[in-house]
Amino acid sequence: MxxxxxxxxxxxxxxxxxxxxxxxxxxxxRSRRFELGxxxxxxxxxxxxxxxxxxxxxxxxxxxxxxxxxxxxMDWPQSDGxxxxxxxxxxxxxxxxxxxxxSSLVAESEAIALLEGIERSLLGELPKSRLIRGLxxxxxxxxSVFNTLGVDVSFxxxxxxxxxxAVGPWGGESSVSLMVAAREVRRLQPAAxxxxxxxxxxxxxxxxxxxxxxxxxxxxxxVAIRMLAGLLPLLVGGGGMRLARRYRDRQGRIGSSALSIMxxxxxxxxVLEAPVDGEGSPTGEVVLVDEGHFCQALLGWTDVSGSxxxxxxxMRRDSWRDMPRVAPSHLFIKxxxxxxxxxxxxxxxxxxxxxxxxxxxxxxxxxDQFWLPVCGFALRQxxxxxxxxxxxxxxxxxxxxxxxxxxxxxxxFQPLGGMVGSPSLLVTGVGLSRTA
Amino acid sequence: xxxxxxxxxxxxxxxxxxxxxEGDLADAYFERREEVELPAxxxxxxxxxxxxxxxxxxxxxxxxxxxxxxxxxxRSLFAESLRQVARVMxxxxxPQPALRIGAFPPTDIPRQLLRFPQSITREIRRRLxxxxxxxxxxxxxxxxxxVGTQLAPEQQEEEFFSLQADMPWGQxxxxxxxxxxxxxxxxxxxxxxxxxxxxxxxxxxxxxxVVLGPSACAVFLHEVVAHALETDTLVxxxxxxxxxxxxxxxxxxxxxxxxxGGPERVRRSTDDEGMMVVRRWLLRNGEVxxxxxxxxxxxxxxxxxxxxxxxxxxxxPPVPRSSHLELLPGDSSFDDLVxxxxxxLFLPEVAHGSIDPLTGRLSLRVPCGxxxxxxxxxxxxxxxxxxxxxxxxxxxxxxxGSEVVPATGAGWCAKGGVKLPVWATAxxxxxxxxxxxx
Numbered sequence: 001m002x003x004x005x006x007x008x009x010x011x012x013x014x015x016x017x018x019x020x021x022x023x024x025x026x027x028x029x030r031s032r033r034f035e036l037g038x039x040x041x042x043x044x045x046x047x048x049x050x051x052x053x054x055x056x057x058x059x060x061x062x063x064x065x066x067x068x069x070x071x072x073x074m075d076w077p078q079s080d081g082x083x084x085x086x087x088x089x090x091x092x093x094x095x096x097x098x099x100x101x102x103s104s105l106v107a108e109s110e111a112i113a114l115l116e117g118i119e120r121s122l123l124g125e126l127p128k129s130r131l132i133r134g135l136x137x138x139x140x141x142x143x144s145v146f147n148t149l150g151v152d153v154s155f156x157x158x159x160x161x162x163x164x165x166a167v168g169p170w171g172g173e174s175s176v177s178l179m180v181a182a183r184e185v186r187r188l189q190p191a192a193x194x195x196x197x198x199x200x201x202x203x204x205x206x207x208x209x210x211x212x213x214x215x216x217x218x219x220x221x222x223v224a225i226r227m228l229a230g231l232l233p234l235l236v237g238g239g240g241m242r243l244a245r246r247y248r249d250r251q252g253r254i255g256s257s258a259l260s261i262m263x264x265x266x267x268x269x270x271v272l273e274a275p276v277d278g279e280g281s282p283t284g285e286v287v288l289v290d291e292g293h294f295c296q297a298l299l300g301w302t303d304v305s306g307s308x309x310x311x312x313x314x315m316r317r318d319s320w321r322d323m324p325r326v327a328p329s330h331l332f333i334k335x336x337x338x339x340x341x342x343x344x345x346x347x348x349x350x351x352x353x354x355x356x357x358x359x360x361x362x363x364x365x366x367x368d369q370f371w372l373p374v375c376g377f378a379l380r381q382x383x384x385x386x387x388x389x390x391x392x393x394x395x396x397x398x399x400x401x402x403x404x405x406x407x408x409x410x411x412x413f414q415p416l417g418g419m420v421g422s423p424s425l426l427v428t429g430v431g432l433s434r435t436a
Numbered sequence: 437x438x439x440x441x442x443x444x445x446x447x448x449x450x451x452x453x454x455x456x457x458e459g460d461l462a463d464a465y466f467e468r469r470e471e472v473e474l475p476a477x478x479x480x481x482x483x484x485x486x487x488x489x490x491x492x493x494x495x496x497x498x499x500x501x502x503x504x505x506x507x508x509x510x511r512s513l514f515a516e517s518l519r520q521v522a523r524v525m526x527x528x529x530x531p532q533p534a535l536r537i538g539a540f541p542p543t544d545i546p547r548q549l550l551r552f553p554q555s556i557t558r559e560i561r562r563r564l565x566x567x568x569x570x571x572x573x574x575x576x577x578x579x580x581x582x583v584g585t586q587l588a589p590e591q592q593e594e595e596f597f598s599l600q601a602d603m604p605w606g607q608x609x610x611x612x613x614x615x616x617x618x619x620x621x622x623x624x625x626x627x628x629x630x631x632x633x634x635x636x637x638x639x640x641x642x643x644x645x646v647v648l649g650p651s652a653c654a655v656f657l658h659e660v661v662a663h664a665l666e667t668d669t670l671v672x673x674x675x676x677x678x679x680x681x682x683x684x685x686x687x688x689x690x691x692x693x694x695x696x697g698g699p700e701r702v703r704r705s706t707d708d709e710g711m712m713v714v715r716r717w718l719l720r721n722g723e724v725x726x727x728x729x730x731x732x733x734x735x736x737x738x739x740x741x742x743x744x745x746x747x748x749x750x751x752x753p754p755v756p757r758s759s760h761l762e763l764l765p766g767d768s769s770f771d772d773l774v775x776x777x778x779x780x781l782f783l784p785e786v787a788h789g790s791i792d793p794l795t796g797r798l799s800l801r802v803p804c805g806x807x808x809x810x811x812x813x814x815x816x817x818x819x820x821x822x823x824x825x826x827x828x829x830x831x832x833x834x835x836x837g838s839e840v841v842p843a844t845g846a847g848w849c850a851k852g853g854v855k856l857p858v859w860a861t862a863x864x865x866x867x868x869x870x871x872x873x874x
Contacts (some may be wrong), residue, residue: 038668039732040499041752047521049507050488052480061481066540067488067507075542080482125684130671133852167794174792261571299734321486 002051003154009072014055017076022055023086023147025071025278027320031139034111036119037132046182048141050320056296065320087279090311091152095266095275096327097184101156106138106185114190121194126201126415129168129400136164138185143274151280155393159271160185161415162195168201176200181271186251195262200356203375207389209434210378216351217393217406217427221412223354223374224422227400228261228333230363230370232398232417235261235288237326240297245363247398253292255401260334261289263298263314267330271419278317278324286312288331292401300326310388316418332421335411341424346382352432353377353384354393361393368396373435388432395430403429437591438468439487439581440536444588446533450514451584453530454495454522458803461496461731462521463584463710466509466537467750474553476570476602478841485543488855493517496732499680505751509535516548548615549575549597555615559624567631570602573615582710589706590638596702596845596857603626605634606819607787607802610864621842626785629850632816633804637857638874639820646870647770647808648823649784650837652800653763654846654860657787659798660826661691662758662858663851667733667740669793676727677739683720685830690764692717693728693744698760698859701845705792709745709754716744718761720828730756748812748854755852760843760859766836773835773866780808781817781872796826821873837863 033044052065061084092422138160265283316327354376411420455462478762504517511532730745
């Protein structure tokens with residue numbers, strides 16, 4: 001109520017300064033931050049309060065943001081000659097806030113126990129390895145958006161993230177790192193996380209580089225997620241439609257019938273689950289690729305006009321400092337509940353099981369090429385033959401999309417800008433080579 | 437001048453209540469920032485202004501740091517933060533010191549900021565060229581004041597500009613002390629070089645003699661000297677003190693970090709922990725003299741001198757980082773540096789650099805360069821990557837230029853997720869037998 005009153009006063013102040021339309025974005029939150037590393041143990045507690053105002057008309061506009069709360073009588077900076085468009089109010093479908101919003105933030109003792117637990121498990125998995133950095137963040141926030149076109153919404157969020165960096169017992173080798181996110185710190189599983197780190201370290205040390213190889217490639221979720229993140233130019237923004245035309249086959253498909261991709265701002269249990277986007281427009285599920293058919297790219301409401309204008313919002317705003325931008329919130333490849341990842345491993349007669357990406361790779365849509373550094377295992381008759389490292393998954397982007405044979409049910413998400421998710425994918429038509 | 441009237445005595449008294457053990461260190465860090473951005477033409481709304489202020493209270497005890505931060509400067513929030521950081525609940529509530537700070541004045545948008553994109557376009561046209569480009573310019577202003585239990589140095593101020601250009605063939609970024617005629621000339625020259633290099637042939641992979649221009653030399657030194665000698669890097673390899681006195685590079689290398697000697701508007705007399713800055717010899721004749729240390733590291737080693745603690749913002753603890761690197765000039769003219777090179781590269785700019793603190797392996801991404809053939813600068817070449825081990829690279833320096841250009845931006849440093857502007861004063865430098873990958 002207080003905030004609605006503040007918004008009205010701000011809009012009055014803007015009108016008096018000649019700005020006919022305006023938007024007020026308010027965000028308040030609390031967060032805890034814990035770090036183990038070269039600077040010992042750091043324990044932080046923050047209260048963040050910030051706001052942003054966009055205002056103007058068809059002829060001029062301004063943006064002003066700050067910490068604390070805005071004052072209605074403040075001096076507005078000069079506007080310039082660029083027009084501003086604000087989102088009109090739209091009906092917001094019912095949304096049940098997640099139950100974890102009211103649970104307390106992680107305490108110092110819990111956070112240290114989690115980080116030390118990971119360190120202990122890592123040592124158990126790989127003796128004499130070392131966690132050189134552990135960084136745990138957890139926060140809750142309340143966001144409100146008001147504008148002169150009737151938008152008046154508030155919602156709460158919660159997120160936790162964990163960044164880890166570790167070195168193996170061998171010395172003289174690079175560290176490996178891992179970033180995971182969840183709604184609550186309490187959902188993070190130290191043993192599983194430590195195992196992932198230990199696997200990465202062991203593979204990097206013991207794995208052999210492949211020669212030029214082809215065969216069935218089974219991508220575990222972390223690798224498939226990085227592949228999906230590499231496809232963002234195809235799936236997000238105005239350029240996506242143009243790129244999609246290039247990858248269409250005679251049946252109008254850009255990918256195999258096993259491939260369906262969607263974005264969902266209301267993904268149940270998702271880290272970025274919210275009823276509205278950063279401009280107050282309702283969120284929901286948007287199908288981008290349906291059984292290989294390209295339906296649409298994720299577009300903002302200002303990207304298209306008339307009846308083609310999207311009804312669901314996807315303007316992300318990570319903090320009060322950021323301008324709204326078209327971005328996915330939970331972008332994922334649709335899993336198949338009847339397919340277990342284990343059955344896919346067993347089904348590979350001669351191929352590779354790629355478990356982790358070891359870098360961000362490169363996706364060149366003009367040349368229809370990609371490469372992604374990876375590590376994993378060579379498989380023969382469903383069994384691990386040799387560990388694999390210093391390898392590069394490579395091929396044509398089109399061949400990857402068309403070569404997805406099967407999708408498993410083990411959907412997992414990772415924070416890569418937004419939350420990007422994928423289950424394990426069995427793919428043919430792409431290859432492996434040695435990294436330079 | 438927002439923090440000149442702070443009642444530092446009352447704040448110090450409050451802090452001393454939480455620093456209740458011998459060796460404890462408590463401080464309050466007050467920060468105000470203002471940023472003004474002129475975005476690219478196709479990116480509404482237009483002028484963007486951010487005004488941000490708050491504080492952080494820190495308690496350092498042994499190997500532990502406790503930090504409480506707020507986005508408003510208010511006496512009740514200050515007392516609440518003290519309580520969060522304190523290790524023992526006090527018998528009485530913490531006092532609420534009066535926090536008198538100046539109000540945010542109306543934003544002053546410099547005319548040169550508004551004119552800069554047109555000035556660049558005009559300068560490029562004057563060179564008979566024209567190409568599509570999205571240019572974003574930002575003014576950064578920052579005021580900080582640190583109050584400790586015993587020290588309350590003066591408020592510090594910084595003001596500088598950053599620029600980001602996006603072109604169909606790549607990106608260009610720069611930190612600029614001012615938007616004056618020299619900045620226009622430098623930016624336009626860099627953009628022109630990138631334009632001319634857009635279809636240049638790639639460099640053949642191999643080992644070449646390389647001459648780094650002052651700007652590229654600044655990034656190189658930031659990676660291989662500054663990052664290597666930060667105490668949070670050194671601690672990964674074992675004892676920090678063991679680095680002192682070790683020769684890690686050519687005798688021609690005399691490298692200092694001097695926060696008092698950077699561009700005028702970013703000069704500092706104290707760091708972000710309120711400690712006096714020093715003109716710190718990092719390398720003297722190629723030998724490590726004094727690593728970059730903050731209070732945390734200096735508490736654990738008597739040989740270290742604090743004064744290099746920097747904070748990207750109040751919500752993160754300080755880290756040891758360089759502010760303004762200085763490579764003392766040698767005695768070679770630019771012509772001397774290239775004179776006897778039969779086949780090599782002159783690299784005026786580096787787009788991005790990184791060093792692996794565990795392996796000491798450096799990677800510098802170079803957007804373009806110029807070939808040196810028979811002692812003369814010849815045609816433009818495309819992008820390449822310089823790689824090598826830190827000690828090999830520093831030992832391969834065979835010439836340092838005598839012509840020093842004024843201090844300028846070395847770029848944004850993002851080590852460990854902490855984003856900080858870094859500055860440098862460096863002449864050109866020659867290195868032998870450097871691994872160049874295409």
